[in-house]
Amino acid sequence: MRIMFHACSVLKATLLISLMGVAAGNTLMAQTADKPLYLDYTKPVDARVKDLISRMTLEEKAQYLNHVGPEIPRFGIKSDRWNQALHGVVWTRPTTMFPVSIAMAATWDTKLVYKEATAISDEARAIYNGWHQDPDFKGEKKGLIYRTPVINISRNPYWGRINECFGEDPFLTGRIGVAHVTGLQGNDPKYLKLVSTLKHYAVNNVETNRTSRSATVSERMLHEFWLPHFKDCIVEGGAQSIMASYNAINGVPNNINHMMLTDILKNRWGFKGFVVSDLGGVNTMVNGHEKGKMSYEEAVAQSINAGCDFSDKEFMQYIPVAVNKGLLTEAKLNESLARVMRDRFLLGEFDPQEMVPYSKIPVSVIGNAEHVALSLKAAQESMVLLTNKNHILPLNKDKIKTIAVIGPHADLFTAGGYSGRPIDAINPMQGIKNRMAPGTEIMYAAGAEITPPRRNQPAFDKAAELAKAVDAAKKADVAILYIGTTLDIEAEGRDRTSLELPGNQEELVKAVLAVNPRTIVVLMNAGPLTIPYVKENAPAILEAWWPGEQGGNAIADVLFGNVNPGGKMPLTVYASAEQVPSQDEYDVTKGFTYMYINGKPLFPFGHGLSYTTFSYSNLKLSAKQIGAGGLLTVTVDVKNTGKVAGDEVVQLYIHDVSPSLKRPAEELRGFDRVSLQPGETKKVTLKLPGSKLAFYDEKIHDFRVEPEMIDVLVGSSSADIRLKSQFRVTAAK
Structure with a gap:
């Protein structure tokens, strides 16, 4: 009887549990039915993307493909409003500022570049987390699509954007680029930390007439020189976005270049991410390359059909028109939509924040001590010792009583292109003060100008300033000359017109060297400077670039021997302008870069000295x-x-x-x-x-x-x- 009773009890219990399971299952099914598939983070991303697209109207699809378009509240979609982070997050509040890209390339240190990009992406995610988690969050609210890195090749030494790139060599650019991309996008198996947008695809390194320029490039040069680094960053680095450049290639604008955007990028390389136009890309079709030949709806349709997935307000305005006119199929539109949307799902935007590991990065990482120290290390590693006659460097600061700090860059902080606001910008003068021996006297003079003063700025008295510099140099145990360029000379939209030192800086060098043979020249520039007189006559030359917020300290560390310089040149410094082919010549075999240079350079690619052997x-x-x-x-x-x-x-x-x-x-x-x-x-x-x-x-x-x-x-x-x-x-x- 006891056994039978026990068996009946078990049977009843089993039945009860079974009924409870059915009820629970019915409840779960009801919950799943109420929640759309695109919000179910357990489902495959592609299925979720397809589900969301199926729910959108044509107008909503067009809005979504405007990168600064409006929010779509019924799906909880916020405009991403992409951002920049070439060497630090661009934000309304301070973030850690690292050396400019060309300086990072001079480190030839892919592990360091990865650490730098990881720190940048930490700060970018922290900003995103801040405004998601704090209703009183201060500062601009930014999304997670970042337009970095610039991996164009500095084939043209006059190019104004050399500060943004990684040098003249496709192999070096590819290695540095892959490290940067992987640091930005993270290593989580499910989620992206950021989306990295490669710029500018492709054959883009002339600013003059950039929205209407066509580069004439052979098939061999295109694949052998202009594309390998893009392939590395796509195939190996896994970059999730790429920007179509303003220029045309062999007469076909890149925004509507099917060969570049689809045949090579998507079909040959297997690119799964999205292509975005450069700002105003559609407009450059209508009012630039194809002026008078193409309407806006035709430009939008041709861009998407060629493989450009994401753009400006013209996409939002003219996609419905193009579809209704039969210029663009909705199926093709959905392909572009899926590419952009897939990345935003991978960023975790449609998932509970607690599911995304990067949501745990706190706002406190922005500009923390570790990141500032990393910025200092990056600047130290980027320093390239070009010459060092009779081992004049490093300076023994304990034996120096007076230092003449001279030059237009001495008391100036130059951030570089696409720069944010630094935590604590240290200029060269401050760096010397921070590192010199106690009691050392500093004498300062600007000595020269890089560019004439802008409107409403005080006039610069060249003769008087030069005299001050000479007087300081005469009295000093050692003179340090900080010379170079600024964004007034080389920047986006502004190619250099000369490879020489701008302004009256060479006159300053000659005058100071004439009165003080212990004169150290520190170059602060991006593109190569053709300075044969300085090389011949200065005891030592240090290439310091635009070295970020800790640059002043890093320069002083090298000058005083706290750090042994180990950087190498990521570009060729030509001996003269006559050595450089025309900027309209895109066949590098005609004399560009270390690979094909005619004659000897002033400083070769890969060059850099040390305090040891x-x-x-x-x-x-x-x-x-x-x-x-x-x-x-x-x-x-x-x-x-x-x-x-x-x-x-x-x-x-x-x-x-x-x-x-x-x-x-x-x-x-x-x-x-x-x-x-x-x-x-x-x-x-x-x-x-x-x-x-x-x-x-x-x-x-x-x-x-x-x-x-x-x-x-x-x-x-x-x-x-x-x-x-x-x-x-x-x-x-």
């Missing part, structure tokens, strides 16, 4: 021959043979011994920045895949590897090769 030995290749799909491992021992610790950037170049067509004299294919104590030796290992030996063959419209001998060149710069070897590429069987 390094020896190279024991170069080994893993094989004497490889196939086109093979991998060669290159190892070399590098030793610090000096008396102080220092960083060396080991650079690997290749050269085709007997190519069938004109190939580079040298081509960068690997590098590694290593830190070495005095007497320390490290083995550096660099990988050289067969795919990096390929050139573009216009006959087959693709890359191919030619069976031949390849020189392996390892050294400290493109002009300072320490060790050489060879291997053979074998023909495919």
Whole structure:
């Protein structure tokens, strides 16, 4: 009886639990039915995107594809209102400001670039979290689509936006670019931290007439020089957005260039993100490239049909018109909509914030001590010692009683393009004060001007200021000259007209050197400066770029020996303007960059000195021959043979011994920045895949590897090769 009773009890309990389960299941089904699929974070993103699109009207779709369009309240959609973060988040309140992009490229340190981009994206997410979590949040409310990095190549040394890019070499730009993109977008397997928008796709590096200019480029040059770094950042870096540039390529504006936006980008490279026009991109069709030939609805339709997914108010205004006129199908429109929407789902915008790991980043990270310290380290690593005659640097600050701090940049802070507001901007003068020995006297004089004073600014008395500088230099134990350019000389919309020092700065250099042989020249610029007199006569030259909010401290650290400079030039400094082909010449084999330069440069690509010395030995290749799909491992021992610790950037170049067509004299294919104590030796290992030996063959419209001998060149710069070897590429069987 007890057993039967127990069995009945179990049966009743099981039945009760079963009924409760059915009831719970019915409740869950009811909840799921009430919640649209696009809000169900357990479902695949593509299904959620498709569901949301199916619920939108044509007008709402058009609004969504305006990057500064209105909110769509019934779906909880806020306008993203994209932002900038080239070297720090642009915001109405201070954020950490790092060195400009060209300076970060001069570090040749991909790990550091990744850390910098991670810090920037932390601050960007913190701003986003702040206004989501605090109703009294102060400061501008920004979204999560960021238009960075600029990965155009500085083929044209006059280009005004060199401060925004990573130099003249596609390989270096690709490595730095991938590090920057991955740092921005994060490493969570489900969510994006930010969306990184690559700029400006492609063949864009002339500001003059940029909205109507057409670049004439061969198929080979396009794929071999102008696109590899974009491919790296898309395929390897996973960038989720890319910007179509203003210019045309071979007569076809990039905003409506199907070959560029769809055939190459989406079909060949498998790009899953979205293409956005540059600001006013549609307008440049109607009133620029295609003036008088194209209506707004035609420009909008052609842009979307070519592969441009996201744009300005013209998309919102004319998409419905284009669809109703049959110029654009709604199916094609939905493709663009899905690309943009997919990224915003991946950012976690439609999910509960507690589901998104990046929602936990607090506002307190903005400008915190760790980020400011990272900005200082980035500036220190970016410094490039160009010359150092008789080892005049580093200066022994304990033996210096008087310092003449001279030059238009001495008491000036230059942030750079697309800059936010720094936490604590340290200019060169303040940096010297922060690092000099107690009791040292500083004498200051501007000495020269970079550009004439603007309206309502006091007049600059050149003669009087020059006399002040000379007098200070005469009295000082050492003179430090801070010279260069500003955004008044090189910036977006403004190409340089000369490669020389602007204003009367060279006159200042000559006058100061004449009275004080212990004069250090510090260059603060972005694009290369052709300064043969300064190189010949100045005891030492330090390239400091526009080095961010901690730049003044970083420069002083290098001058006084607190830091050993280890940066390398990411571009060629030409010996003269005559050495540079026309800015309208897009075939780099005609004399552009270190790969094809005619004659010797003033300072070569990859150049940078140190306060110590390094020896190279024991170069080994893993094989004497490889196939086109093979991998060669290159190892070399590098030793610090000096008396102080220092960083060396080991650079690997290749050269085709007997190519069938004109190939580079040298081509960068690997590098590694290593830190070495005095007497320390490290083995550096660099990988050289067969795919990096390929050139573009216009006959087959693709890359191919030619069976031949390849020189392996390892050294400290493109002009300072320490060790050489060879291997053979074998023909495919």
